[in-house]
Amino acid sequence: MNPPPGTDMFVHDSTGIDRVGPGEVRLLLELASYAYHARDRAAPLFTLEATSLSAHQRQLVAILGANASGKSTLLRLMAGALAPLSGRVQLDGFEVSKLDPRTRAQRIALVQQESLLLFPVRVWEYVMQGRHPYGRGLRFETEEDAKVVESALAQVGALHLKPRWMHEISGGEKQRVVLARALAQQPLLLLLDEPTLHLDIGAQVDLLRQLRWLAEANRYTVVVVTHELNLAAEFADHVVLMHRGKSLRVGSPAEVYDRDLLEQVFGAALEVETGADGTPRVRVRGRLPSQA
Amino acid sequence: MQPLTAKRLGLICGGMVAVLIVIILFALKLGAVPISVADLAMLLFRRIAGAEEPLPTEYQMIVFNIRLPRILLSVLVGASLSVAGAGFQALLRNPLADPYVLGVSSGAALGAILALGAPSLLTPLAAFGGALAAIACVYLLGRRGGQLDSYTLLLAGIITASFLSALILFLMTTLPSRDTRGMAFWLMGDLSSSSPIPAGLLFLVMLVAIGAIYTTAADLNLLLSGEQEALHLGVDVPRVKLVVYLSASLLTALAVSVSGAIGFVGILVPHIIRLLFGSDYRVLIPTTAVGGAIVIVLADALARTVNAPNELPVGAITAMAGAPVFLYLLRRRLS
Amino acid sequence: MPSVLGLFFPLVQFSLLIGCAALTALAQPPPTSATPAERAFRELTDGAGRSIKVPARIERIVSLAPSMTETVFALGLQARLAGVTDHCDFPPEALALPKVGGGLTPSLERIVELKPDLVLATTLLNRRETVDSLDRLGVPAFSARDPQTVDDVLLEITSVASALGASDQGAALVAELRARLAALDQALAGRAPRRVLFIVWHDPLITIGRNTFIADALRRAGGLSVIDVEQDWPRISLEEVVRLDPEVLVFASSHSEGVRQTFESLAARPAWQGLTAVKNRQYAIISDAVNRPAPRLLAAIEELARQLHPAAFASPVKETPGARSEKQENGRAMQKEKPSCSR
Numbered sequence: 029m030n031p032p033p034g035t036d037m038f039v040h041d042s043t044g045i046d047r048v049g050p051g052e053v054r055l056l057l058e059l060a061s062y063a064y065h066a067r068d069r070a071a072p073l074f075t076l077e078a079t080s081l082s083a084h085q086r087q088l089v090a091i092l093g094a095n096a097s098g099k100s101t102l103l104r105l106m107a108g109a110l111a112p113l114s115g116r117v118q119l120d121g122f123e124v125s126k127l128d129p130r131t132r133a134q135r136i137a138l139v140q141q142e143s144l145l146l147f148p149v150r151v152w153e154y155v156m157q158g159r160h161p162y163g164r165g166l167r168f169e170t171e172e173d174a175k176v177v178e179s180a181l182a183q184v185g186a187l188h189l190k191p192r193w194m195h196e197i198s199g200g201e202k203q204r205v206v207l208a209r210a211l212a213q214q215p216l217l218l219l220l221d222e223p224t225l226h227l228d229i230g231a232q233v234d235l236l237r238q239l240r241w242l243a244e245a246n247r248y249t250v251v252v253v254t255h256e257l258n259l260a261a262e263f264a265d266h267v268v269l270m271h272r273g274k275s276l277r278v279g280s281p282a283e284v285y286d287r288d289l290l291e292q293v294f295g296a297a298l299e300v301e302t303g304a305d306g307t308p309r310v311r312v313r314g315r316l317p318s319q320a
Numbered sequence: 321m322q323p324l325t326a327k328r329l330g331l332i333c334g335g336m337v338a339v340l341i342v343i344i345l346f347a348l349k350l351g352a353v354p355i356s357v358a359d360l361a362m363l364l365f366r367r368i369a370g371a372e373e374p375l376p377t378e379y380q381m382i383v384f385n386i387r388l389p390r391i392l393l394s395v396l397v398g399a400s401l402s403v404a405g406a407g408f409q410a411l412l413r414n415p416l417a418d419p420y421v422l423g424v425s426s427g428a429a430l431g432a433i434l435a436l437g438a439p440s441l442l443t444p445l446a447a448f449g450g451a452l453a454a455i456a457c458v459y460l461l462g463r464r465g466g467q468l469d470s471y472t473l474l475l476a477g478i479i480t481a482s483f484l485s486a487l488i489l490f491l492m493t494t495l496p497s498r499d500t501r502g503m504a505f506w507l508m509g510d511l512s513s514s515s516p517i518p519a520g521l522l523f524l525v526m527l528v529a530i531g532a533i534y535t536t537a538a539d540l541n542l543l544l545s546g547e548q549e550a551l552h553l554g555v556d557v558p559r560v561k562l563v564v565y566l567s568a569s570l571l572t573a574l575a576v577s578v579s580g581a582i583g584f585v586g587i588l589v590p591h592i593i594r595l596l597f598g599s600d601y602r603v604l605i606p607t608t609a610v611g612g613a614i615v616i617v618l619a620d621a622l623a624r625t626v627n628a629p630n631e632l633p634v635g636a637i638t639a640m641a642g643a644p645v646f647l648y649l650l651r652r653r654l655s
Numbered sequence: 656m657p658s659v660l661g662l663f664f665p666l667v668q669f670s671l672l673i674g675c676a677a678l679t680a681l682a683q684p685p686p687t688s689a690t691p692a693e694r695a696f697r698e699l700t701d702g703a704g705r706s707i708k709v710p711a712r713i714e715r716i717v718s719l720a721p722s723m724t725e726t727v728f729a730l731g732l733q734a735r736l737a738g739v740t741d742h743c744d745f746p747p748e749a750l751a752l753p754k755v756g757g758g759l760t761p762s763l764e765r766i767v768e769l770k771p772d773l774v775l776a777t778t779l780l781n782r783r784e785t786v787d788s789l790d791r792l793g794v795p796a797f798s799a800r801d802p803q804t805v806d807d808v809l810l811e812i813t814s815v816a817s818a819l820g821a822s823d824q825g826a827a828l829v830a831e832l833r834a835r836l837a838a839l840d841q842a843l844a845g846r847a848p849r850r851v852l853f854i855v856w857h858d859p860l861i862t863i864g865r866n867t868f869i870a871d872a873l874r875r876a877g878g879l880s881v882i883d884v885e886q887d888w889p890r891i892s893l894e895e896v897v898r899l900d901p902e903v904l905v906f907a908s909s910h911s912e913g914v915r916q917t918f919e920s921l922a923a924r925p926a927w928q929g930l931t932a933v934k935n936r937q938y939a940i941i942s943d944a945v946n947r948p949a950p951r952l953l954a955a956i957e958e959l960a961r962q963l964h965p966a967a968f969a970s971p972v973k974e975t976p977g978a979r980s981e982k983q984e985n986g987r988a989m990q991k992e993k994p995s996c997s998r
Contacts, residue, residue, distance in 0.1 A: 107552060133554030144546045146413060147599035156323065157542050161554035167538065168602075169323040213553070352762035382764045385792055494886070501759065502782045512760065513784035514791055629755050629762035630741065 054249050055083040055217060059115035060105055076101045078115055079275040081268055085216075086243050088250045090260035093270030094293055099253045102270065103219055106251060107138045119217055133161035137210035139220045143202075145194055151205050152177055152190045158212030180211040183242065200231055211242070218242070218250045224259065232256060236263040257310045261285060269293060281308050324600060332603060336610040340395070343614050347391050347621035352628035353382055390511055392519050394620045395613040397511070397579045398589075400526050400571040402612025405586030406593075406604055407533050407568035410540040411561060412470050419572040419586035422477030426484035427454025428576040432506055433491050441516045444577040451573030454480060459565065467558040468565055470547070509582030509635035511620050517578075525574055530609055532567040536560045537601040544599070582635045585612055588642040595649045615642070699818050702800030702811060703778065709795045713772040713819050719785070720758050723775040723799070723815070724749050725949035730816055730824045737769045745944075745951065763788055773797055775815065779948070799948075804871040805956070808948040809833065832953050836875060839960055842967045843877040849963050851878040851939075852901040852932070857921060859890050872945055872952060876959035877967075878905070897929050903963060904930075904938040907945045907955070914940045939963065 063072035108124035159173040184204040261281040285308040299313040404419040431450020462473030542550040619637040695711035717738040718724040724743040755765040758780040774796040789796040816825020855861040881899040939962040945955035
């Protein structure tokens, strides 16, 4: 999957939006917290406690944790969909939740599960929706928009799907198209909420590899919420381990994958081995009781 | 497949308007009193040219004072209802939504019933007032966390519509029957009575409302995928929902105050137009407006001609004709 | 990026607006071709209190209700009747006249085509919207007042006659009708009214309220409607009827055979068998003219009076009140009366 030549339209240096240099922090969370309330002044249903992390361009961050540990909340804080109760969430120095939706959509793309498709729409139309943040009021698509859509589809290897109907393509193909739509937004930050959920191991590896490559080629910061511990260890630069609303540890996979920590979070008997290149690998420890 | 361009949109809209004009001329010919094409052409020509009219005044009256105002009202009602239907389908993310699902027509009907004793000029105004009250009520009930929530809105609308309908039925059985006879027609949808309100004013309000919805057309395409997704793609979701809700409700209130509750147009025409031109709301809104106008002008022309001199309710024609047309188009698309 | 779309939307919609505005301009009322001096006009007030301007001599009449058609014929003005509704069936000559549609949904086009000098409408059968539309078209429409008593019916006949410029014929007609009423009053003097239930429809059970002229007609015929409510066409429950237990059931129909069958089917139901009227087979069939506020109403009243109080009209025959066989004979006697309509 080599990049088609000349796809630097996804790198923001050329459009001047990039305010920080390659070495500086792009995504910054400082003691950001949040709480969900059913009603005002009632006790919070769920609290995300103060979390800090930072990431640069070309880096991939994985958010790990058991279900209902606050992973999605953290992601939505990064997306600016939620305003932090305390602390700050910044992208290139801008407070994300304070940006207006249009500007935010030009910087941050969020890929979620299961798009609702009420009426038939073609693949290229769907990806073209990613260009919406760049229009003003009523507008038609421009040549530029069409080129971005083509490149986005090319980058995810779905260019051949361009004229097809969304409801006619397979699940895996659909996922690639959804990713292409995110790319068409030409973001700085790419967020994905559990993209590996329904994929087999081969597809999971493919996806992570692609995300890694995209981060490099388009200079994104990519944040992925996932359950796949080993894939995260393989592909992520940073890992955030969440447990019941708290970020237990933030760091490189080698730093975070501590056996006791993992067992506390996932409640299973696990073993952590370190590979030759320093990448940790998680295994199930011991055997089933009857096989002792 | 080509992206939408200004030229393509202009061509489609222009084509639809041309069809509408032909249908209007056709509808001017149809009626209980036979008027030949030649006579009709001379009437139109001489009127536009301001020349003396040798044909009897009844013919002039029939064409210009009975048929033409009725056709204009049909255009108004058809365009309003179908755009409102398309708007609600996007707002509620439900292909089955029609303009009446949120209780607007029930509010209008209640207003009309309460104005029964008063002079007939007040009836459309009272109906409009009733519709506005229903709109406000459903809006207040349909909010969640300060903004409109589609699910809550739908529930609030259905409950309000049911409650008002029950109230209307109760009033109709207890009020003296001579007053409520007209209501039965009103509830079925009736264009036979001329409106006391100048058509120009009604058209102006309609254009403003359609224009308001049209400004959100690109946003609506995204809103259909889901509110969260639309939000993350840069749509100001709360503002768009409010604009669509108010505009679509206003259009429904307008149509219902003028002609009662004509069914099927608001749900069928947007779907038929989608089958023909796709789901892009930037094309859908103008074409569905003209499409709705065409349908009601035709239906009304049939209503006053098929069983002449008796007049059928327009709602019956739209129901009978609309469903088979839609089925035919659907099958063609699926095959 | 210039917003090109912004140009085309207004273009499309403005073409609609311009087109419709132009069409609206075309719809201005035409200048009156006939000079006013050719025909004299007079003002009159209709039953609803509206002021109407009509030609001094009314040559062409369109009737929007069967009762109006009958009245016009009764006044001898049928030669001027240019159009009637689909339901105008009496007298039979009316069936041959040009039709303008139903009373509720007449075709305005047809009415205009007939060039009427005056359109006659009722509040009972016609919609206010129709009359208003005719007003806006410049067609004079006379809307009769809603009659609540038999006297009201006679008054309306008078005012319609006056509106048509036929006050003399009207006065003569009404005088004759009043004379017949007076004769009825005399014949029924001193007789207690019989308690009746007027059945508009049997399933659901619908009858008439006290403010209808039908209720008053029953009274003039020597009957008394047991139902005393404000509503004009109340639905009542069978329990209520059993509680009130009327002596006689009154049906109005053009098909006496159909009514007999209806009565038999009702009598077969256990719920109805508790009624005195059913047990004694006391039912009357009269012409459906009782439903129309027209001169023929008198005939229906007289018909009913003969069935309710046969003793007042028949040749003197000794009757023992309360004998079941005699009641049966009365029942059969009632059934022999043929309704006097022409369907």
